[in-house]
Amino acid sequence: MANSQVVSHTKITQIDFARAGEITSAMRIVAEKEGRAPEFIREGVAAGRIAIPANIHHTSLSPEGVGERLRTKVNVNLGISGDLADEQVEWEKVDIAFELGAEAIMDLSNSGKTQSFRTRLIEKSPAMIGTVPMYDAIGYLEKALISITAEDFLDVVRRHAEDGVDFVTIHAGMNRRTIESFKETGRLMNVVSRGGSLIFAWMEATGNENPFYEYYDEVLDILHEHDVTISLGDAMRPGCNYDATDAGQISELIEIGKLTKRAWDAGVQVMVEGPGHMAIDEIAANMKLEKRLCHNAPFYVLGPLVTDIAPGYDHITAAIGGAVAASSGADFLCYVTPAEHLRLPDAHDVREGLVATKIAAHAADIAKGIPGARERDARMSDARRRMDWEEQFSLAIDPVRPRKVFESAPPENEGTCTMCGKMCAVRTVNKIMDGLVIDLDNE
Incomplete structure (x- = not known):
């Protein structure tokens, strides 16, 4: 199979070394964190079941593994928007992410020149950093969307890779076949992915194929050079329960499965992104479907949000879906805050969303039998029996709130x-x- 071959080019990426039988320092760090043997990690990386997003330029990184039989990881989204461009607030969010142990931060800044914030974040962050280069294209290139060329888009990806980004979301699965399925079957919410909507608009305006699909090999060459993991974005993710598991979503997932193998062939690590919004009884089947169609690549999901009628509380609806998703095979959860669908989250929203998602991830790890998950709960129970409040606070996912509530x-x-x-x-x-x-x- 392609994902077990030793690639012939220069060894740069974690998957290159893993296929060559070599255990890297990053693999050893992940093995120690996970309570697994280094060879277990190497085999998982070589097969594509585990990814270690670790750009060769990100020197402050404390590597994490994402994938099968590892702890469920949690991502925090942040970044400035055109309406709220207060960089200091974004650094407050970064500090909260570090404090609560988020394994990843995605800088989704989408206004103006974003490189300064991104490079400083990479310089100081032990967490892996992700971006969506498509968000940066207009500000970076200073061009109207329809004036941007395929080479322009590749230049933005190259810049993010050179800056040290560990994983990039690339919406390469939205090709002409995917769009045809979407147009034929229709949707209640249409396309809700921000990156996907921009690509859709560009394709419709220019009449061209998705540049990230048409020039996918060139994208992979850039990512391989810097060991950037490709996170294959779900441009057609459902934006409401009504649209879940429809033709648009599944046709794109089929394309992503093909792109996964092509990335592995090029020596590039892969994660696959998933929904979105989805009724609770559909989640487990969707997790199994992704693993089957995408050859057991690590699965990264937003929520899923299990109902559409709880604005202001969507961190809860997402945590419910996230716990089910992760216990059914998802490997990586993107947090959702109470501000979802309403506004850019503030620092308080970030804390609420991150804690809710970490609860979901840990609950799933207990169900999956991840080493050490149940033991932490047992230590908490023992501390409660002994009425050792300090130990209880130290074992809590968020040590700050329980102390504050108790002392009030x-x-x-x-x-x-x-x-x-x-x-x-x-x-x-x-x-x-x-x-x-x-x-x-x-x-």
């Missing part, structure tokens, strides 16, 4: 909280087990 209403009885006070079941049974007599009236 101090209990009269040491070791308890104001929910039960001296009638705390844990306190009562602890005393009985220690041979003490319980006398609530005199305590």
Whole structure:
């Protein structure tokens, strides 16, 4: 099979070295983080089941593995927009992502010159950095969309790769065949992917094929040179439950499966992006379908959001879908904040969205039997039994909020909280087990 061949070009990427039987320092770091043998990681990378997005220019990176039988990773989206271009707020979001241990940050800045922020982020970030070069094309090139050429688009991809971006979202699966399926079958929400909509508009205006599809080999050459992982974007992802698992989504997924093998043949690591919005009973089947059609490449999903009627609470609807998706085979969750569909998220939204998504990821890891997942919960339970509040805070996904809530209403009885006070079941049974007599009236 193509994904098990040793490529003949110069060894640059993690998949190049893995196929040659060599364990890189990044593979060793991932193995240690995951509690796996280095050879387990190497075999997964060589087969394409695991990706280690690690641009050779990103020197501050602490590598992470994304893929089969590894911890579910979480991504934070941030970046300025044309309406809200406050870079300081974006750095606050970065600090929250670092504080709460997000494994990835996507800079989705889409207004003006974005390179300065991107390069400084890469310089300081231990988390892997992703971008969507299509978002940057208009600001970087200073051209109208319909005036941009295929070579222009490739130049933007090249610049992001040279800057040190670890993975790039490339919407190469939206080709003429995909668009034909979409137009024939129709949709309630049409195309909701920002990058996908721009490519669709460019294709319709120029009459040309998707440049990222037509010149896919050239894109792969650029990515291979810098070891940038390609995240094959789902331009036709459903933007509402009504459109989930339709002809547009599935026809694009078929194309992405073909593109996955071509990337592996070129020595480029692959992740595949997925929906979107989807009813809860469709999620597991979609995860299995992606793994089958895309040859077990790591799957990166946004949500999915399991209902469309909870604006302001979409971090919850996405976390529900994310837990189901990850427990059914998804490897990487993109967070969703309470501001989804409403505005650019602020720092508070980022914290809320990231915590919700990390809960979903951890819940899925328990279900998948990931090493160490259940053990952390057991340590929390033991700390609760011993009423060791400091240890409980330290084990929490977000240590800040539980401390703040607990200290906002101090209990009269040491070791308890104001929910039960001296009638705390844990306190009562602890005393009985220690041979003490319980006398609530005199305590």
